[in-house]
Amino acid sequence: MAKWSNITAKDLRKGVVQKLSLEATPSKRGREPVYWYFIDGRKQLRITVPNIHGGSGSVSKGYLTQVRHDLMLETRQFEELVDCDLTAEEYEEIIREKLGIHP
16 A cells, blocks of 8 residues: 555556546646546546656655545545555546535
8 A cells, every 4th residue: 555655746647647537737827737537528626736857756745635635535545546446437436426426
């Protein structure tokens, strides 16, 4: 299981952005990329992730907490998402339940 102190920006890109097929939007305000999570063709969640070019170091705990909050996940669920234990389909089920979106 991923430990908060060892999660890098590359881990977030692979375990979150790519797995969930998040769509990037140009951001003119901030330096970090902004992504959207879509359900049924509609924007549901806005997620900001750190830039990779900053090196291979770990992402700060505060930033990870913000990403976890953006994704509407509990700590355990977030760690499973980054570790690839939580699938994109399981994540969608969690978000549909939290937002009250029925298929």
